[in-house]
Amino acid sequence: MVLRLTVLVLLLALVLRPDWFASVFAPLAPAGGPVIYTRNSLLSLSLNHLGLVLAAAGAATVIAVSLAILVTRPAGVAFRPLARSIANMGQTFPPVAVLALAVPAMGFGSAPTLVALFLYGLLPILENAITGLTNLPRATMEAARGIGLSRWQRLVRVELPLAMPVILTGIRLSVVIALGTATIGSTVAAHTLGEVIIAGLLTNNTAFVLQGGLIVGLFAVLIYDAMVQIETRLARRMRI
Amino acid sequence: MVLSPYRMALSAPGVLFTALGLGALLLPYMTIAANRIVAGDGVMAWQVAAPGATWPAVAVIVTGLLMGLPASMPRLRLGGAVLGIPGLIALLIQGAPALLEGAGEYARVSPGIGFWCLLAVFMLLLADALAGIAPGPLARGGMLAAALAGLAAILWSGALSDLSVLQEFSSRRDAFVSAAWRHLGLAFGSLTAAAVIGFPLGVLCHRRAQLRGATLPVLSFLQTIPSLAMFGLMIPVLAWVGTAIPGAQAIGIAGIGFAPAFLALVLYSLLPVVGNTVAGLAATPVAALEAARGMGMTPRQRLWRVELPLGLPIILTGLRIVLVQNIGLAVIAGLIGGGGFGTFVFQGLNQTATDLILLGALPTVALALTAAIAMDIFVELARVIPDTGHD
Numbered sequence: 244m245v246l247r248l249t250v251l252v253l254l255l256a257l258v259l260r261p262d263w264f265a266s267v268f269a270p271l272a273p274a275g276g277p278v279i280y281t282r283n284s285l286l287s288l289s290l291n292h293l294g295l296v297l298a299a300a301g302a303a304t305v306i307a308v309s310l311a312i313l314v315t316r317p318a319g320v321a322f323r324p325l326a327r328s329i330a331n332m333g334q335t336f337p338p339v340a341v342l343a344l345a346v347p348a349m350g351f352g353s354a355p356t357l358v359a360l361f362l363y364g365l366l367p368i369l370e371n372a373i374t375g376l377t378n379l380p381r382a383t384m385e386a387a388r389g390i391g392l393s394r395w396q397r398l399v400r401v402e403l404p405l406a407m408p409v410i411l412t413g414i415r416l417s418v419v420i421a422l423g424t425a426t427i428g429s430t431v432a433a434h435t436l437g438e439v440i441i442a443g444l445l446t447n448n449t450a451f452v453l454q455g456g457l458i459v460g461l462f463a464v465l466i467y468d469a470m471v472q473i474e475t476r477l478a479r480r481m482r483i
Numbered sequence: 484m485v486l487s488p489y490r491m492a493l494s495a496p497g498v499l500f501t502a503l504g505l506g507a508l509l510l511p512y513m514t515i516a517a518n519r520i521v522a523g524d525g526v527m528a529w530q531v532a533a534p535g536a537t538w539p540a541v542a543v544i545v546t547g548l549l550m551g552l553p554a555s556m557p558r559l560r561l562g563g564a565v566l567g568i569p570g571l572i573a574l575l576i577q578g579a580p581a582l583l584e585g586a587g588e589y590a591r592v593s594p595g596i597g598f599w600c601l602l603a604v605f606m607l608l609l610a611d612a613l614a615g616i617a618p619g620p621l622a623r624g625g626m627l628a629a630a631l632a633g634l635a636a637i638l639w640s641g642a643l644s645d646l647s648v649l650q651e652f653s654s655r656r657d658a659f660v661s662a663a664w665r666h667l668g669l670a671f672g673s674l675t676a677a678a679v680i681g682f683p684l685g686v687l688c689h690r691r692a693q694l695r696g697a698t699l700p701v702l703s704f705l706q707t708i709p710s711l712a713m714f715g716l717m718i719p720v721l722a723w724v725g726t727a728i729p730g731a732q733a734i735g736i737a738g739i740g741f742a743p744a745f746l747a748l749v750l751y752s753l754l755p756v757v758g759n760t761v762a763g764l765a766a767t768p769v770a771a772l773e774a775a776r777g778m779g780m781t782p783r784q785r786l787w788r789v790e791l792p793l794g795l796p797i798i799l800t801g802l803r804i805v806l807v808q809n810i811g812l813a814v815i816a817g818l819i820g821g822g823g824f825g826t827f828v829f830q831g832l833n834q835t836a837t838d839l840i841l842l843g844a845l846p847t848v849a850l851a852l853t854a855a856i857a858m859d860i861f862v863e864l865a866r867v868i869p870d871t872g873h874d
Contacts, residue, residue, distance in 0.1 A: 271719055321495040324614035325607065332610065335855040337811025340844040343828045347837040423709035430832055440715045444818060449719045456712035467707040
């Protein structure tokens, strides 16, 4: 817990008060070159970065869970093998390639990044949601049917809550990938924290690279950790 | 002829594919542009060459789509995909030289949105039909080999060399070959290094719960760090190693280039290797372990002759994850001077040259897909071996 708090404080300091670290990064900057990235405020880059991830992951969750519900109903069962193969094979597409291929179709900026994040983010959630909704304990399902719950009630009150931990794991995977892909998004001119790293790479300024890398890395680690915490809490509550 | 209603039942995904495919036929099949940078004008499938050449190909494509319809005949549906994809390529082969004729020295033709959509539809039909047939690992291996051989033969024959992306290739043939070797070296080299480090570490973690509790969370946090940040963070670390340790620079360790990319990939690979080794070893049935102990096997013998063969599918699954992931991540090496197909992707993004992006992205995607299919086959073969009762 202490460690978590320290990391959080360090991250906030890096984003909000970058000049505090000037003396730390100074030896890495080229002689006479800038030490701290000032072209865009780190706060606005962070917010933009997280905003992209949140929008993409939110949309991906809604669509992927709806699709999973659809293919696990009797009417959509014919599409289930297809949904599985798409989720399975689609994830072998490298996220960078998805991003690069979105550019010819949509031009530069945040739009191709958002689309790439969304499309790629769909797959882990879809895969996990299908798994979660098909591997339900048979006895529980019989019981739900036995006490006279309608199909809709079974879905909302029994199936989705039971599948929730697996779905959440999918969302976590999706968010982690989205954070990474959004970073690369700055190569297609999306305003994300990757910009700081790219600027450092282009001008041989290791101080920028380290600064951007640290901020992105700490964000990812903290978000990942928070989502694991939520999952374990939920799993514990389910067991009671 | 009377068909029973059962025979006539339509596959719901097949209906969707046919609708999407017919829709995609109404999109521009190819584009022609004055040079490699400007956006091209779309040309419809039946207009890319003389009508006598295009209509038969279009008919083949439509037939392929229609063959995907009957629900109860997965082999016919597979045939539809196997017929449709060559049909798409035949249309490209006829269209490219016909469109270029008299279009100017710098003109470029590329497959358009219609081609890519139809290709995606036929790939989905292929996947859906195969899910219905469920071929064994050897049959799938044969199909993969046949598909790769077909693709290689078409590319080798030069029938498609008028396409813009292959023109980019022919002007950078040497760079492409070295990028390909570098990409493979990064992906397979880091896989080997990760296996050499991760496998013993996994065995140790399996034996000692304390070590396991300390190692796996660290590795999963490493896995979480965005790739660009990880590649970037390796630069100062290796730059320091390169200057601080005498002789390190002589063997190519420096802040930029191959070394940081390689190290970043190895770090990413450790979690799947170690995690799946632990999971694979832990999955050994208790009865098998008891029997091995009862036979008087030493711990080493138990590891090599019982736990490993039984855990092999799970361990191989870890290697599959690593290989596919590293083929994709090696693209990022292009940003830090590490070479590979990423070089073309990022050059292409800088010059807004779509075909250069494709020259980097398409081989990467093809490589990742091939690796995934091939590794899935190995995983399944590994699962079969312990059941045969051999040894």
